[in-house]
Amino acid sequence: MGKKRVHLDNYKKENKQKVFNAILEAGKISRTNIAKQTSLSSASVTLIVDELINEKYIKEIGTSASTGGRSQKLLGVDRAMGRIISFLINDYYIFAGSVTASLEVENVVIRNIKHLPTEDILNVIVEVFNQFKKNSDIYSASIGVKSPEFFKNTRVSISTSVSADFITVDEALRFMLGVPVIIERGVNFAALGEAHNSIQKKNIYFLDLDGEIQLGGVPSLPVEHVAHMKVGDEGKICSCGKVGCLNTFVSSEKIIENLKSELKEPNLTWHLISEAYPDGSSNVSEAIHKVSHYLGKGIVNISTLLRPSLFILGGDISKLDKIFEEKVEQSVRNFGYYDLNDLEVRLSRTGKNAFFVGGAKMFLLNVFKL
Ligand SMILES: [Zn+2]
Structure with missing residues (x-):
C-alpha cells in the first residue's frame, strides 16, 4: 500500500513538473497548448493548472488574440514566487545574479575570493545572499562550480548557537541560506542559459x-x-x-x-x-x-x-x-x-547572464522533483 502511494506521488509530481516546464519555456501559453505539448488530457491540465495557481507558481497573465474562435486565457510564471540567486564560483571570484521566476536577471554583484578558505567563501555567499534578501523574497539558490561533487562534499567547520561542527558544504549551505540549494557545474548552467535564448x-x-x-x-x-x-x-x-x-x-x-x-x-x-x-x-x-x-x-x-x-x-x-x-x-x-x-x-x-539564467532555470525545471 505504502509503496504504491509513493509511486503515484512521483507520477503526479512529474506531470506537475511537465505542465510547469511548458509554461516556463513558453513564457505565455494557453491551457490547450499545454495539453498539446505535454500530451496530458485537458482534464489533467486543468486540475494541475488550478493547483499551480493556488500554490502561486503560475498565474493568468492575459488572453490570446482571438482568431475567430474564443480567445483563451494565457498562463505565465508567477513572479511572486520570488527570486532565485545564481552564483558562479571560480578560483578568483564569486559572481552572483538575482533572477526573477520569469528568468530575467535583475542585479549582479562580484566578490573577490582569491586564496580564501572554503569557510570564508561560504560566508561571502551568505553575505551576498542576505544583501539580495533585503530587497526581495528569495526562493532558492543555484551554485555553479567546477567540480560539484568535490565542492558539495568538502567538510567545513560551522559554528551555530548550539555547537561547532564539521559538516559538508552541501549541508552547511542549506543550513545557512534556509532555502533549497542546487550545486551543479557552472558550464552546464551557461549552456542552459544560452539555450533559453536560442531557437x-x-x-x-x-x-x-x-x-x-x-x-x-x-x-x-x-x-x-x-x-x-x-x-x-x-x-x-x-x-x-x-x-x-x-x-x-x-x-x-x-x-x-x-x-x-x-x-x-x-x-x-x-x-x-x-x-x-x-x-x-x-x-x-x-x-x-x-x-x-x-x-x-x-x-x-x-x-x-x-x-x-x-x-x-x-x-x-x-x-x-x-x-x-x-x-x-x-x-x-x-x-x-x-x-x-x-x-x-x-x-x-550574454556574458555572465547565461550562467545566472541557466542556474535559475535548472532549479525551476526540477522544482517539484527536488
Ligand atoms: Zn594538459
Missing part, C-alpha cells in the same frame, strides 16, 4: 575559455577534461606536463600569455586585442587566427562524438566579433567530417 533548445554545447577550459551542455555533461585534449605536437608545456593540450592554445589566459610573448607587447589586454583584431592586417589578427585554428580542431574532436547543433564559446574571447566566429567555423569545416558542415559556432553574447 535550438537541445544539443547545445558551451565551451568556457576562462580559467582551465570546460565544456557544458544541454543535456548536462559530467566533469570532463577537454582542457587536455591533444590538438597538436607543439606549443608550451601544459599544467598536466604534456604538450599540445587545447588549453595551452585557446584558454583566455594562455591566449594573452602567448600573444604577449609572440608580439613582444607586455601590456596587451583583451580590450586592445578586440580593437586591433578586426583590422585584418594587424599582427594581432594573425595571432588570433592561429587560436581559431586550434579551437576548430578542438570543436571538431568534441563534436564528432557529441553531435551538437549549436556550439557556443564563452569567456573573454566573446569580445571578438563576427570575423572570429567565421574563422572558427572555417577551421571546423577544414578539419571536420562533412557531417559537421552545418554545425553553427557562435560567440556568447
Whole structure:
C-alpha cells in the first residue's frame, strides 16, 4: 500500500513538473497548448493548472488574440514566487545574479575570493545572499562550480548557537541560506542559459575559455577534461606536463600569455586585442587566427562524438566579433567530417547572464522533483 502511494506521488509530481516546464519555456501559453505539448488530457491540465495557481507558481497573465474562435486565457510564471540567486564560483571570484521566476536577471554583484578558505567563501555567499534578501523574497539558490561533487562534499567547520561542527558544504549551505540549494557545474548552467535564448533548445554545447577550459551542455555533461585534449605536437608545456593540450592554445589566459610573448607587447589586454583584431592586417589578427585554428580542431574532436547543433564559446574571447566566429567555423569545416558542415559556432553574447539564467532555470525545471 505504502509503496504504491509513493509511486503515484512521483507520477503526479512529474506531470506537475511537465505542465510547469511548458509554461516556463513558453513564457505565455494557453491551457490547450499545454495539453498539446505535454500530451496530458485537458482534464489533467486543468486540475494541475488550478493547483499551480493556488500554490502561486503560475498565474493568468492575459488572453490570446482571438482568431475567430474564443480567445483563451494565457498562463505565465508567477513572479511572486520570488527570486532565485545564481552564483558562479571560480578560483578568483564569486559572481552572483538575482533572477526573477520569469528568468530575467535583475542585479549582479562580484566578490573577490582569491586564496580564501572554503569557510570564508561560504560566508561571502551568505553575505551576498542576505544583501539580495533585503530587497526581495528569495526562493532558492543555484551554485555553479567546477567540480560539484568535490565542492558539495568538502567538510567545513560551522559554528551555530548550539555547537561547532564539521559538516559538508552541501549541508552547511542549506543550513545557512534556509532555502533549497542546487550545486551543479557552472558550464552546464551557461549552456542552459544560452539555450533559453536560442531557437535550438537541445544539443547545445558551451565551451568556457576562462580559467582551465570546460565544456557544458544541454543535456548536462559530467566533469570532463577537454582542457587536455591533444590538438597538436607543439606549443608550451601544459599544467598536466604534456604538450599540445587545447588549453595551452585557446584558454583566455594562455591566449594573452602567448600573444604577449609572440608580439613582444607586455601590456596587451583583451580590450586592445578586440580593437586591433578586426583590422585584418594587424599582427594581432594573425595571432588570433592561429587560436581559431586550434579551437576548430578542438570543436571538431568534441563534436564528432557529441553531435551538437549549436556550439557556443564563452569567456573573454566573446569580445571578438563576427570575423572570429567565421574563422572558427572555417577551421571546423577544414578539419571536420562533412557531417559537421552545418554545425553553427557562435560567440556568447550574454556574458555572465547565461550562467545566472541557466542556474535559475535548472532549479525551476526540477522544482517539484527536488
Ligand atoms: Zn594538459
